[in-house]
Amino acid sequence: MRSYDVTVFDGPLALNERPTPEPTGEEVLVKITAAGVCHSDIHICEGFYDLGSGKKLNMGERGVKLPLTMGHEIAGEIVSGGPDAGPVKAGEKVVVFPWIGCGKCAVCARGDENLCLQSRFLGIFRGGGYATHVLVPHKRYCLPIGDMDTSVAAPYACSGLTTYGALKKIGAKIYQKEPIVVIGAGGLGLMCLTLMKAMGAHGAIVVDVNPASRDAAMKAGALAAVDPKAPDAVATIRKMTPDGAGAAAVIDLVGAGATVQLGLDVMARGGRVVVVGLMGGEVTVPTPTIPQRAMTLQGSYVGNLEELKELMAIVAKGGVPRVPLIERPLDEADASLNDLRAGKVVGRIVLKP
Ligand SMILES: [Zn+2]
Numbered sequence: 001m002r003s004y005d006v007t008v009f010d011g012p013l014a015l016n017e018r019p020t021p022e023p024t025g026e027e028v029l030v031k032i033t034a035a036g037v038c039h040s041d042i043h044i045c046e047g048f049y050d051l052g053s054g055k056k057l058n059m060g061e062r063g064v065k066l067p068l069t070m071g072h073e074i075a076g077e078i079v080s081g082g083p084d085a086g087p088v089k090a091g092e093k094v095v096v097f098p099w100i101g102c103g104k105c106a107v108c109a110r111g112d113e114n115l116c117l118q119s120r121f122l123g124i125f126r127g128g129g130y131a132t133h134v135l136v137p138h139k140r141y142c143l144p145i146g147d148m149d150t151s152v153a154a155p156y157a158c159s160g161l162t163t164y165g166a167l168k169k170i171g172a173k174i175y176q177k178e179p180i181v182v183i184g185a186g187g188l189g190l191m192c193l194t195l196m197k198a199m200g201a202h203g204a205i206v207v208d209v210n211p212a213s214r215d216a217a218m219k220a221g222a223l224a225a226v227d228p229k230a231p232d233a234v235a236t237i238r239k240m241t242p243d244g245a246g247a248a249a250v251i252d253l254v255g256a257g258a259t260v261q262l263g264l265d266v267m268a269r270g271g272r273v274v275v276v277g278l279m280g281g282e283v284t285v286p287t288p289t290i291p292q293r294a295m296t297l298q299g300s301y302v303g304n305l306e307e308l309k310e311l312m313a314i315v316a317k318g319g320v321p322r323v324p325l326i327e328r329p330l331d332e333a334d335a336s337l338n339d340l341r342a343g344k345v346v347g348r349i350v351l352k353p
């Protein structure tokens with residue numbers, strides 16, 4: 001098998017060739033045919049998250065061990081199962097749920113493996129998708145996709161699930177009746193717009209600094225696209241909300257200090273800002289405004305296995321427009337990360353071994 005690995009933080013990915021592993025125990029071996037390149041991969045290979053004020057959350061301290069094959073948006077075909085895996089269908093096309101927990105703690109028991117403290121996330125704590133093959137700990141994490149194109153299916157494991165999880169936190173009562181604000185029109189933002197369409201949402205006021213991303217958002221059905229650098233950005237957004245009172249819900253797919261602040265500035269009384277992005281930074285919230293504005297500042301981290309099943313069922317029904325996909329050979333893994341880091345990518349890069 002071949003993989004492109006992080007061997008040193010903040011260095012280029014290195015090609016690693018070795019014999020394809022045999023699955024042991026309950027493991028399932030999947031031959032990868034598509035792997036999405038996610039913005040969080042940039043933070044993982046750089047080795048830290050920016051916590052603001054010069055503080056950093058170090059990946060090594062978080063338990064990331066090198067060498068690491070990144071890539072958590074994985075789809076492919078089942079090859080074989082280990083001796084305890086039970087029956088598996090060789091050749092079956094699957095999308096892989098990567099947010100795997102320890103399977104033993106209270107959090108895992110309630111189904112939120114994505115929030116487990118002893119996580120075994122593929123592409124972060126275990127080998128992932130920038131490879132020809134991946135070992136999945138159990139077949140329940142391999143969701144059959146029928147005849148769906150694996151390049152289409154793969155990004156639902158992170159960018160799809162992440163935006164789906166955020167929309168669920170807002171609730172249909174709000175997103176079906178009122179405009180919501182979506183900050184960031186990159187891969188996640190465009191994915192969010194397509195899911196909103198399929199979920200019967202009223203629409204999104206999209207915010208992005210990049211004119212090309214704003215154009216892409218409008219083409220994907222945004223109600224409006226606003227440049228947050230414009231001096232009247234907050235007023236412009238509030239004017240588009242019911243009675244100009246602000247948005248009942250904001251999804252911040254960037255997660256920088258300035259974007260979370262913008263979310264709080266355009267939020268209505270009783271509103272909610274769901275922070276998804278991991279760009280890094282900090283905000284200062286005057287504590288009296290928390291009760292006075294009855295605000296909810298909430299984080300959302302990917303989603304759980306049940307949510308990915310729900311999402312794939314929505315996608316399988318049809319009616320979810322495709323996000324722009326850019327298929328590139330696996331050998332361009334490093335170049336793809338660099339292009340993403342440079343802000344040159346509109347849509348989702350999918351690596352094809
Ligand atoms: Zn991701």
Ligand SMILES: [Zn+2]
Pocket residue numbers: 101102103104105106107108113116117118
């Ligand atoms: Zn657990």
